[in-house]
Amino acid sequence: MTNLSNTANQQATSPMPFGRYTPFVPVDVPDRTWPTKKVEKAPRWLSTDLRDGNQALIDPMTPARKLTMFELLVKMGYKEIEVGFPSASQTDFDFVRKLIEEDRIPDDVQISVLTQAREDLIERTVDSLVGAPRATVHLYNATAPMFQRVVFGVTPDECRNIAVRGTEMVMKYAEERLGAIVGTEDFGYQYSPEIFTQSDTDFALSVCEAVSDVWQPEAGREIILNLPATVEMSTPNTYADQIEYFARGLTRREHSAISLHPHNDRGTAVAATELALMAGADRVEGCLFGHGERTGNVDLVTLGMNLFSQGIDPQVDFSDIDEVRRTVEYCTGLPVHPRHPYAGDLVYTAFSGSHQDAIKKGLEDLEKRAADQGIDVRDIDWEAPYLPIDPKDVGRTYEAVIRVNSQSGKGGVAYVLKTEHKLDLPRRAQIEFSRVVQQHTDAEGGEITPEQIWAVFRAEYLDREAPLRLNSIHTSSATGQKDALDVNVYVDGVAQALHGEGNGPLSAFIAAINELPHDFDIRLLDYAEHTLAASGDSLAAAYVELVVRGTTYWGVGIDANIVTASLKAVVSAVNRA
Ligand SMILES: CC(=O)SCCNC(=O)CCNC(=O)[C@H](O)C(C)(C)COP(=O)(O)OP(=O)(O)OC[C@H]1O[C@@H](n2cnc3c(N)ncnc32)[C@H](O)[C@@H]1OP(=O)(O)O
Numbered sequence: 001m002t003n004l005s006n007t008a009n010q011q012a013t014s015p016m017p018f019g020r021y022t023p024f025v026p027v028d029v030p031d032r033t034w035p036t037k038k039v040e041k042a043p044r045w046l047s048t049d050l051r052d053g054n055q056a057l058i059d060p061m062t063p064a065r066k067l068t069m070f071e072l073l074v075k076m077g078y079k080e081i082e083v084g085f086p087s088a089s090q091t092d093f094d095f096v097r098k099l100i101e102e103d104r105i106p107d108d109v110q111i112s113v114l115t116q117a118r119e120d121l122i123e124r125t126v127d128s129l130v131g132a133p134r135a136t137v138h139l140y141n142a143t144a145p146m147f148q149r150v151v152f153g154v155t156p157d158e159c160r161n162i163a164v165r166g167t168e169m170v171m172k173y174a175e176e177r178l179g180a181i182v183g184t185e186d187f188g189y190q191y192s193p194e195i196f197t198q199s200d201t202d203f204a205l206s207v208c209e210a211v212s213d214v215w216q217p218e219a220g221r222e223i224i225l226n227l228p229a230t231v232e233m234s235t236p237n238t239y240a241d242q243i244e245y246f247a248r249g250l251t252r253r254e255h256s257a258i259s260l261h262p263h264n265d266r267g268t269a270v271a272a273t274e275l276a277l278m279a280g281a282d283r284v285e286g287c288l289f290g291h292g293e294r295t296g297n298v299d300l301v302t303l304g305m306n307l308f309s310q311g312i313d314p315q316v317d318f319s320d321i322d323e324v325r326r327t328v329e330y331c332t333g334l335p336v337h338p339r340h341p342y343a344g345d346l347v348y349t350a351f352s353g354s355h356q357d358a359i360k361k362g363l364e365d366l367e368k369r370a371a372d373q374g375i376d377v378r379d380i381d382w383e384a385p386y387l388p389i390d391p392k393d394v395g396r397t398y399e400a401v402i403r404v405n406s407q408s409g410k411g412g413v414a415y416v417l418k419t420e421h422k423l424d425l426p427r428r429a430q431i432e433f434s435r436v437v438q439q440h441t442d443a444e445g446g447e448i449t450p451e452q453i454w455a456v457f458r459a460e461y462l463d464r465e466a467p468l469r470l471n472s473i474h475t476s477s478a479t480g481q482k483d484a485l486d487v488n489v490y491v492d493g494v495a496q497a498l499h500g501e502g503n504g505p506l507s508a509f510i511a512a513i514n515e516l517p518h519d520f521d522i523r524l525l526d527y528a529e530h531t532l533a534a535s536g537d538s539l540a541a542a543y544v545e546l547v548v549r550g551t552t553y554w555g556v557g558i559d560a561n562i563v564t565a566s567l568k569a570v571v572s573a574v575n576r577a
């Protein structure tokens with residue numbers, strides 16, 4: 001037998017030109033403290049759906065869609081919303097004007113607008129805010145060496161000076177045009193050293209210090225220093241190191257909000273954000289479902305829900321996540337992936353048998369623990385296999401939790417019958433029926449819906465009428481220790497009057513059937529029954545496990561009368577045989 005642990009790696013060198021790429025060189029923080037820190041409260045959130053998200057859409061949002069998105073963000077509880085890049089287009093400018101002139105900005109919401117560090121653009125940007133009750137101007141310029149050389153053709157000092165001059169111009173135009181709010185907490189200023197993560201951290205820090213020297217943050221006059229992973233190019237821990245390093249070196253820390261703006265090029269923006277929060281950041285910028293340039297901005301939904309699942313208040317409402325998803329899909333014209341964390345169509349669904357079995361048991365355990373404690377199941381601490389959160393907490397239902405295909409086992413099928421039809425099949429009956437379903441999924445392929453499962457169940461257990469059909473039960477009376485039973489049945493379409501005696505109607509019926517010349521030769525192995533009370537009517541279900549001519553079959557009967565249900569179950573098993 002092959003010893004797998006000694007098997008040589010069979011992988012071959014990739015034909016791809018990986019040698020063209022150089023590893024990221026992180027800032028050296030040997031005494032980093034963030035790995036042992038915990039995130040224990042929600043950061044300040046800023047949604048940039050209407051700016052970074054919008055600038056990356058195939059079809060940028062129409063004004064109506066922008067408004068719908070703005071209203072969604074407000075409703076969810078976001079208090080800082082970047083609403084556009086007003087100097088970029090008339091549409092963006094007009095949208096900001098619309099929010100202000102139509103008085104659509106709630107008192108506790110601060111809008112912000114982005115601009116390059118160019119005088120004409122800054123002037124236009126500030127003009128878009130005239131009459132705003134409160135607002136933040138957000139200025140950026142890239143600080144990475146490659147951008148200094150290739151895009152701007154500037155030295156580091158000239159690069160720093162672009163930021164300084166830009167800040168001075170924001171203050172100049174704000175004082176001129178927004179006199180009413182400038183000098184109060186209602187006017188905010190944010191600076192981003194774009195491409196922060198590929199910048200020399202000491203240089204980015206020196207630019208931010210120079211900007212702060214101009215803005216002069218103090219109590220009631222905060223500066224937001226937003227440190228973007230404009231293009232995510234390294235592992236999440238390196239972002240955390242950069243943030244811790246930056247925060248340590250920053251003067252006027254208490255009057256500066258350190259803000260994160262991660263993009264998701266490596267698919268690790270959420271992790272990078274969480275580690276950077278551990279490293280001391282105060283604020284996070286992102287988009288719902290991770291919209292934004294290229295692979296997107298960090299996903300605010302996942303970040304918020306990750307906090308929620310740890311018992312931390314996300315300070316945002318995701319309780320109707322499908323509504324949030326539908327609205328974002330409408331506004332962006334882009335679908336949310338079915339496996340998107342917390343919101344995708346399939347993320348609370350188990351197809352595979354062992355998962356379904358565990359989830360079914362877990363949900364039953366929750367019900368039981370709640371009943372034992374005399375509390376509602378929605379009030380009990382959440383703990384269930386394979387479900388990190390209760391789907392109901394985000395407005396999803398259990399109905400969709402378990403879906404059945406060829407990978408499914410008895411648990412999933414049993415769960416569907418129980419939740420949809422209140423039928424609680426005994427364990428061996430579950431095994432038998434899941435094999436019937438398996439034959440169906442193997443033959444047909446794909447998923448079998450709850451409706452199809454019910455149709456298969458009916459056809460298999462409830463609707464068979466040959467060779468035996470129950471017509472009427474005449475009498476059932478005690479004679480001494482035995483029950484006597486008279487029933488009319490059809491056998492192969494021919495009416496027959498049967499009489500049997502036994503320890504109860506069920507064994508009397510079995511005895512009567514065994515008297516028939518057809519030599520059914522049946523023997524009872526197991527019996528179970530329950531009411532279908534939760535179904536709202538007074539039906540009962542009976543299950544019998546019979547040996548018929550040497551082979552074991554389950555039968556199921558449903559009737560308002562429990563005796564009739566049990567006789568129907570016998571008929572069901574005999575007919576299946
Ligand atoms: C990482 C981000 O998401 S940053 C935000 C990016 N978003 C956008 O750019 C969307 C909106 N932008 C636009 O519509 C346009 O770029 C405008 C209207 C703002 C400007 O348009 P234009 O004047 O035609 O300039 P263009 O788009 O070509 O920008 C490049 C010029 O701006 C300069 N520039 C770029 N960024 C900045 C900045 N932050 N500060 C100062 N100058 C800048 C470049 O060096 C270049 O200058 P050059 O023409 O002298 O070489």
Ligand SMILES: CC(C)C(=O)C(=O)O
Nearest residue numbers: 140192194195228230
């Ligand atoms: C403008 C800045 C903050 C940006 O969007 C980025 O760097 O990704």
Ligand SMILES: [Mg+2]
Nearest residue numbers: 052230261293
């Ligand atoms: Mg960005």
